[in-house]
Amino acid sequence: MRIEAKNPEDYISKLPEERKEVIEKLRTTITENLPADFTEAMSYGMIGYVVPHSVYPPGYHCDPKLPLPFVSIASQKNFVALYHMGIYANPELMEWFVSEYPKHCKRKLDMGKSCIRFKKMDDIPYELVGQLISKMTAEEWVDIYETHLKR
Numbered sequence: 001m002r003i004e005a006k007n008p009e010d011y012i013s014k015l016p017e018e019r020k021e022v023i024e025k026l027r028t029t030i031t032e033n034l035p036a037d038f039t040e041a042m043s044y045g046m047i048g049y050v051v052p053h054s055v056y057p058p059g060y061h062c063d064p065k066l067p068l069p070f071v072s073i074a075s076q077k078n079f080v081a082l083y084h085m086g087i088y089a090n091p092e093l094m095e096w097f098v099s100e101y102p103k104h105c106k107r108k109l110d111m112g113k114s115c116i117r118f119k120k121m122d123d124i125p126y127e128l129v130g131q132l133i134s135k136m137t138a139e140e141w142v143d144i145y146e147t148h149l150k151r
Contacts, residue, residue, distance in 0.1 A: 002045040003075070011047055019075045022121045023047070026073050026082065026129065033130040037138035038070055046074040046083070051138045070141055071133065079110075079117040082129065086136040088114035089144045097132055104128040 005011035012023055027047060031040065037055045041048050043066070050067035053059055060066045072083040087094050101109045104125035110117040118124045136144075 004045070005042060007042060008040060008047045011042065015075050018121065019080065022080055022118075022124065023073060023075055025126060026080070026124070029126045029130045030071060030073070030133050033133040035134065035137045039067075041067065043067075043069050043072055046072040048072040049133075051142060055138055056142050068142065068145060070136075070138075076117075079119045080121065080124070082116045082118070083114050084116065084132065085114050086141055086144065087116075087132070089148055090136070093132075093135060096135070097128075100128055100131070101125065 003011055003014050005014060008027060012020055012027075015023060027040075030049060034049055037051065038049045039052045041050050041052075043050055048069055049071040050069050052067045056068050058064060058068075060068050070085055072081075074081045074083070087097055098109065098111075104127060105123055107120055107123050110119065
């Protein structure tokens with residue numbers, strides 16, 4: 001479900017009422033826990049948190065004109081998604097998140113490679129999301145990206 005938006009506020013304004021509060025709360029959780037050198041931007045039609053060209057001039061290898069993506073949030077048809085590239089690229093971070101999730105949420109973890117799907121809006125573990133966001137600096141993400149992902 002792609003929403004054409006100029007900025008995060010525009011994106012949120014176009015959401016169904018029942019999703020606005022959830023996305024706003026996720027956005028606040030992320031921005032309050034995001035390490036320095038990441039910036040908020042629209043990225044691939046979602047609210048994204050990226051390593052800007054001022055920090056990482058090569059940008060994203062798929063399209064060097066774009067900054068290096070790190071985290072995105074989106075309202076999809078049947079769920080709200082948190083896409084975290086660091087969790088996909090760092091097995092230790094993935095292991096930590098998977099082991100911590102049951103301590104923060106009564107529902108089963110619904111996750112793809114980098115996508116965490118929240119189908120029940122009343123049971124999103126915001127505190128855990130904040131912890132996850134704070135666990136990787138932009139420098140660490142660039143190092144992992146250059147070592148393991150960029151080909």
